[in-house]
Every structure is written in C-alpha cells, then in structure tokens.
Amino acid sequence: MSAGTYKMTNRIDDKFSVINGKPRKNLIIYITAGYPSIAATEKLVLEIDRAGADIIELGVPFSDPVADGPAIQESSHYALKKHVSLAGVFKLASKVKPKISSALVLMGYYNSILQYGLTKFAGDCSKNGIDGVIVPDLIPEEGGKLKKAAGAHGVKVIFFLAPTSDSTRIKMVSAMSEGFIYCVTVAGITGTRSALPDFKKYIDLIRRFTDKPLALGFGISTPGMLAKVLKHADGAIVGSAVIKVITASIGKENLPGIVGNFVSKLRKGICNNGYHAKKD
Amino acid sequence: MLLPDKRGYFGDFGGRFLPETLVPALLELEAEYSRAKNDIKFIRELEFYRKNYIGRETPLYFAKRLTEYIGGPKIYLKREDLAHTGSHKINNAVGQALLALRMGKKRVIAETGAGQHGVATATVAAKFGLECDVFMGEEDCERQALNVCRMKLLGARVIPVGSGSRTLKDALNEAFRDWVATVRHTYYIFGTVAGPHPYPMMVRDFQSVIGNEARKQIISMEGRLPDYLIACVGGGSNSIGLFHRFYNDRKVSMIGVEAGGKGINSKLHSATLSCGRPGVLHGAYSYMLQDVNGQVVPTHSIAAGLDYPGVGPEHSFYKATGRAEYYAVTDTEALNAYHLLTRIEGIIPALESSHAIGYVIKNRRRFRKGEIIVLNLSGRGDKDVGRNI
Numbered sequence: 001m002s003a004g005t006y007k008m009t010n011r012i013d014d015k016f017s018v019i020n021g022k023p024r025k026n027l028i029i030y031i032t033a034g035y036p037s038i039a040a041t042e043k044l045v046l047e048i049d050r051a052g053a054d055i056i057e058l059g060v061p062f063s064d065p066v067a068d069g070p071a072i073q074e075s076s077h078y079a080l081k082k083h084v085s086l087a088g089v090f091k092l093a094s095k096v097k098p099k100i101s102s103a104l105v106l107m108g109y110y111n112s113i114l115q116y117g118l119t120k121f122a123g124d125c126s127k128n129g130i131d132g133v134i135v136p137d138l139i140p141e142e143g144g145k146l147k148k149a150a151g152a153h154g155v156k157v158i159f160f161l162a163p164t165s166d167s168t169r170i171k172m173v174s175a176m177s178e179g180f181i182y183c184v185t186v187a188g189i190t191g192t193r194s195a196l197p198d199f200k201k202y203i204d205l206i207r208r209f210t211d212k213p214l215a216l217g218f219g220i221s222t223p224g225m226l227a228k229v230l231k232h233a234d235g236a237i238v239g240s241a242v243i244k245v246i247t248a249s250i251g252k253e254n255l256p257g258i259v260g261n262f263v264s265k266l267r268k269g270i271c272n273n274g275y276h277a278k279k280d
Numbered sequence: 281m282l283l284p285d286k287r288g289y290f291g292d293f294g295g296r297f298l299p300e301t302l303v304p305a306l307l308e309l310e311a312e313y314s315r316a317k318n319d320i321k322f323i324r325e326l327e328f329y330r331k332n333y334i335g336r337e338t339p340l341y342f343a344k345r346l347t348e349y350i351g352g353p354k355i356y357l358k359r360e361d362l363a364h365t366g367s368h369k370i371n372n373a374v375g376q377a378l379l380a381l382r383m384g385k386k387r388v389i390a391e392t393g394a395g396q397h398g399v400a401t402a403t404v405a406a407k408f409g410l411e412c413d414v415f416m417g418e419e420d421c422e423r424q425a426l427n428v429c430r431m432k433l434l435g436a437r438v439i440p441v442g443s444g445s446r447t448l449k450d451a452l453n454e455a456f457r458d459w460v461a462t463v464r465h466t467y468y469i470f471g472t473v474a475g476p477h478p479y480p481m482m483v484r485d486f487q488s489v490i491g492n493e494a495r496k497q498i499i500s501m502e503g504r505l506p507d508y509l510i511a512c513v514g515g516g517s518n519s520i521g522l523f524h525r526f527y528n529d530r531k532v533s534m535i536g537v538e539a540g541g542k543g544i545n546s547k548l549h550s551a552t553l554s555c556g557r558p559g560v561l562h563g564a565y566s567y568m569l570q571d572v573n574g575q576v577v578p579t580h581s582i583a584a585g586l587d588y589p590g591v592g593p594e595h596s597f598y599k600a601t602g603r604a605e606y607y608a609v610t611d612t613e614a615l616n617a618y619h620l621l622t623r624i625e626g627i628i629p630a631l632e633s634s635h636a637i638g639y640v641i642k643n644r645r646r647f648r649k650g651e652i653i654v655l656n657l658s659g660r661g662d663k664d665v666g667r668n669i
C-alpha cells in the first residue's frame with residue numbers, strides 16, 4: 001500500500017488492550033531515524049518488529065536535543081549530517097508501516113513539528129501510518145494546539161510524567177496524554193544506567209489518579225531491568241541501549257540482525273516472567 | 281499592561297517548552313520569586329547588595345569626546361562596566377543567588393558565553409558559600425580565557441562543552457541537561473532574559489535597575505528623557521534592563537544591536553531578530569536562527585556573549601509590536617568601535633558592548649544635533665584584550 005491510501009486504525013490502544021483485567025505488557029523500542037542511514041533504519045524497523053517490539057518509536061533528529069544523553073545526541077547529529085528531515089521520516093514510515101505489526105510513534109522536539117506546521121504534521125502522521133507522537137519538550141500547558149491538530153487526524157499525543165511531578169501535575173498530564181503516559185524513571189536525561197531507582201511508589205502514586213497505561217523509560221537496558229519495570233508498569237521503553245548496539249555495529253553487514261537479536265533477548269525477559277506479552 | 285501573562289507570554293512569545301521533570305522546579309521558582317519580590321526583607325537585602333557589593337548606582341557618563349567625534353547627538357554611557365565583576369551580569373546573579381538561598385539550594389549552575397555571567401555566578405557562589413558549576417563552550421573557554429581563570433580562582437568548576445558549535449547555545453543545552461538530573465538540590469542561575477518562564481520576567485526585573493537608574497540620572501542631568509536608548513543584544517538582558525523602565529515613554533526610541541558577524545548575508549552572524557523567525561529553543565517561543573526544518577543553525581560573532589541563535593521573548597514582542605528596532609553590526613565595525621572608545625574616552629569596552637557603539641558610529645547621520653542617546657556600556661573589555669589587535 002502506498003502512503004495515504006490505507007485507512008489506519010490506531011494501533012496503540014490495541015497494544016495496551018486489557019487481558020485478565022490488566023493492560024498487555026509492551027516492549028517499546030526507540031531508534032533514531034536515519035541512524036546510521038534511512039535505508040538502515042528501514043531494515044532495523046522490520047527486524048525490531050519481527051524480534052517482538054510492540055511499539056517502535058522513531059526519533060526525529062534535532063540539532064539541540066536537551067532531553068537526551070550522549071548516545072541519542074550523537075545518533076541525532078549523525079543523522080542530521082545525512083540531512084534526515086521530518087519529511088524523510090514520514091516517507092520511511094509509510095514504507096515500513098504496512099509490513100509491521102508494531103505501532104509506530106514519532107519522537108521529536110517541538111520546533112521540528114512547529115516549523116513543519118501542526119496541521120500538516122498531523123495530516124502527514126495519519127497518512128503515513130504514525131499512531132502517536134511524543135514530544136519531550138512539550139508539556140500539557142503548551143500542548144493544546146498539537147493535541148487538537150493531531151486529534152482531528154486520529155493521532156495520539158503522549159505526554160510525560162517525572163518523579164518530580166506532584167499530584168496536580170499527575171492529574172493534568174493524565175488528562176492530556178493519550179494512548180499511554182510516558183513516565184521517566186529518573187529525573188535526568190536519556191541514557192543507560194547501571195541501576196534503576198525504586199519506582200514502585202512513583203507508579204503507585206500515578207495509578208491513584210489514572211487508569212491510563214503507564215510506560216516507563218530512561219535508563220532501561222537489560223532484560224532484568226525490563227522484567228522489574230514490567231512488574232509494575234504496562235510498558236517499558238528502551239532507547240539508548242539499542243542505539244549503543246547500533247553504534248557498535250555500524251558498518252557490519254548484519255546490523256539489523258544484531259539489533260534484532262538484542263531486541264529478542266529483551267523480549268524473552270518479558271515472556272520468561274510470565275506476563276501477557278506475546279506478540280499478536 | 282503587565283507582561284508577561286500568567287503563562288509567561290509576552291504577546292505571542294515566551295511560554296514554557298521543556299521536559300516535564302523541570303516544570304515543578306520552575307513552578308516553585310515562580311512562586312518563590314513572587315513571594316520574594318513583595319517581601320520587604322528580600323527587597324532590602326537586594327538593595328543592600330546592589331549598593332555595597334555591586335557598587336550601584338553606576339554612573340551615567342557624558343562621553344564628551346565620543347560626542348564630538350560623532351558630531352551630532354549627545355551620548356551618555358550607562359557604565360555597567362563599572363559594576364563589580366565588570367558587567368551587568370552581576371545584577372541578575374545577586375538577585376538569583378538570594379532566591380537560591382531562600383529556596384535552600386546548596387548548588388548553583390550557570391551557562392556562560394563571554395564568561396561574564398559565569399564570573400558573576402562564581403562570585404555570588406563564593407560570597408554565599410554555594411557550590412558552583414559553570415558550563416562554557418570549548419571555543420569560548422579559549423577566547424575568553426581570562427574569565428575561565430577568574431571563575432576557577434573564585435572556586436567554581438568550569439565544565440567545557442565540546443558538543444555542537446562549542447559556544448553559548450551548547451553550554452545552555454548542557455546546563456539544562458545537568459539541571460534535569462540535579463533539580464532537587466540545584467538552582468539554575470540563568471544568565472539572560474531567554475529560557476522558560478519565569479526566567480525572562482525575573483532576569484528582566486533584576487536587570488531593570490539599569491533603566492530605573494538611567495531614567496532618573498538623565499532627567500536630573502538633562503531635564504528630560506533621552507531620544508534614543510541603544511544596547512547590544514545577545515540573549516537580551518542588558519538591553520531589556522535598560523529599555524524596560526522606558527516602555528511607556530513612547531517618544532523614547534529603542535535600538536537593539538545584534539551581532540552581524542561577517543555580515544548578515546554571510547550566514548556567519550548571530551543576528552537573531554534581524555534574520556531569524558519564531559520557533560522554540562531553550563524553553564521559549566521566540567525568534568531564533570534556524571533552517572527550513574527548524575534545526576538551529578551555526579552562528580558566529582567575535583563577541584562570545586552575542587554568539588547565540590536565540591533571543592529573549594520580550595524582545596520578540598518588542599520587535600513584533602514595533603516598540604524597538606533591531607539592527608546588526610559586524611565584527612569589524614564592533615572592533616573599530618572597541619578601539620575608538622578606548623582611545624578617545626579611556627574606556628575599554630567589552631566586545632559585546634562595542635556593537636552598540638559601532639551602531640552609533642555607523643549610523644551617525646541618523647541622529648541630529650541636540651538629540652540625546654543613552655547607550656548601555658554593558659561590560660568592560662579586559663577579557664578581550666590580546667586577541668583582537
């Protein structure tokens with residue numbers, strides 16, 4: 001199917017559909033679009049999908065990614081040197097979407113979207129199979145315009161919560177966020193960490209105010225961490241760890257396979273712990 | 281009209297665009313600041329340090345020989361170069377350090393370009409016993425080496441930033457990244473009127489002391505308001521500091537001078553308001569230098585403190601409403617002004633401030649005899665000696 005010709009149903013809700021009274025557990029994989037090339041990203045998406053990701057986040061490279069640590073920063077700059085643009089990412093999305101069962105989400109800084117034009121952006125998301133958008137520098141107070149534009153095209157806008165968020169902000173973010181809520185594990189930027197803080201209380205607090213699915217991200221890099229996270233959360237987001245695997249394998253013929261293997265291992269971590277996480 | 285509004289907007293510009301993690305800290309800061317500015321104890325304290333530590337008020341100095349040289353308008357220099365540490369940046373650093381103390385923070389961080397804000401922050405940190413880390417682009421560390429020494433001497437840690445263009449923009453990115461992780465115990469002393477709400481408002485308020493004094497001074501010296509206010513614009517704090525008190529004096533023209541680098545058609549400049557368009561950078565919606573895809577473009581200026589692709593939202597508002605005009609002055613024009621002022625007034629200006637002087641020299645025909653100019657001499661030029669002869 002070519003871009004714009006297929007009717008899209010939003011896959012995010014499906015992914016978090018309720019089984020035995022609880023949302024399914026989701027493995028969410030982040031990669032930077034265009035790292036190390038658009039062609040490579042295309043193969044990576046297919047491989048990551050096959051390896052068992054539920055949602056794939058495509059990072060739109062930005063010159064000044066303040067929420068990101070060194071791994072994603074560098075991947076972003078690398079992609080920018082190759083002139084990867086939002087339009088290019090859309091093209092990539094429309095190509096891969098019909099071939100995968102994962103939901104597809106864009107992660108990009110607000111200025112990229114703003115300069116593209118909110119309405120055009122929302123329309124192109126929908127046309128090219130993007131189910132949702134995550135904007136790390138957009139908070140609910142400023143997110144109304146994007147949400148309205150995206151809503152008109154059935155595209156979800158996912159907002160963030162942080163360990164510093166109090167009950168007022170939890171309520172505000174929960175009311176705004178669609179599909180799921182992106183909960184950052186630690187106050188900090190993206191990047192792998194040797195250990196995760198105790199996030200049970202944080203998750204419990206958020207759950208007091210919302211039924212929306214909660215996905216935890218930042219610092220998650222091993223199957224063990226993933227299992228721990230998914231004991232409490234509905235989704236786990238792995239980004240920098242995947243980028244590091246890509247970085248270590250740039251130039252190797254079987255790059256997609258190596259990354260796919262890494263994702264499979266993460267996937268097994270979930271199944272082994274008995275969660276309803278089977279691929280559909 | 282009281283701006284910004286509750287959401288931090290000056291007309292269409294401003295707001296808060298940054299990770300959720302930092303929002304609680306900004307809300308807390310906003311609340312603390314609004315308590316402090318109405319607290320007589322805080323007001324007196326600030327007053328005390330302004331007078332006894334910064335050395336305010338700074339003189340409004342009639343530059344007789346510069347006036348003769350230009351041959352038209354009378355030129356007064358607001359001598360922020362005489363403030364403690366050598367620039368206007370200390371006005372803001374003292375105010376925010378007092379806030380940090382009120383909020384019980386033990387560590388402060390700052391970004392710096394020319395090093396003047398870094399030195400000002402290191403100074404107040406030394407004075408109030410706070411741990412201090414300053415982020416500075418590697419290129420700026422080289423070209424403003426004197427200020428790196430001063431910061432270290434003052435006990436601050438200077439963290440060179442090697443990412444991106446290795447200048448002020450990247451120092452800001454790194455400071456934000458630090459702050460996201462340390463926000464519980466760290467106060468970010470932001471150096472200019474950019475950034476997320478409440479910084480543009482708060483830094484403006486602390487810098488408004490410049491215009492408050494200048495307005496009184498010129499009235500007492502000349503018996504009337506000036507015709508022109510002129511100041512250089514990097515992030516925009518010394519200029520807003522001068523302009524703000526005159527906002528309702530509609531007959532007073534305001535001119536902001538940006539860094540034209542090697543010329544505004546060369547792509548090697550930092551003339552954000554002259555050549556940019558609105559977008560979101562470093563927490564606010566404001567003019568910025570960007571490509572068609574919204575990527576921030578590299579900038580250049582001989583003055584590290586002006587070498588920045590963004591600008592404070594209140595300036596964007598002034599531009600959009602026509603309250604102020606913005607022009608660019610090149611590296612060469614600024615350098616000539618630097619030498620000229622040094623030779624005929626015995627005042628070595630910062631390269632940043634030299635842009636404002638350069639504007640007057642370049643556009644001397646715009647001004648008429650009998651007109652009065654108040655020009656903000658935002659800092660002294662010791663830091664620039666030796667690299668531009």
Ligand SMILES: Cc1ncc(COP(=O)(O)O)c(C=O)c1O
Nearest residue numbers: 396514515516517518585658659
């Ligand atoms: C002396 C001096 N003037 C001006 C500036 C530019 O900043 P702003 O536009 O915020 O006054 C700087 C910044 O470092 C400076 O050191």
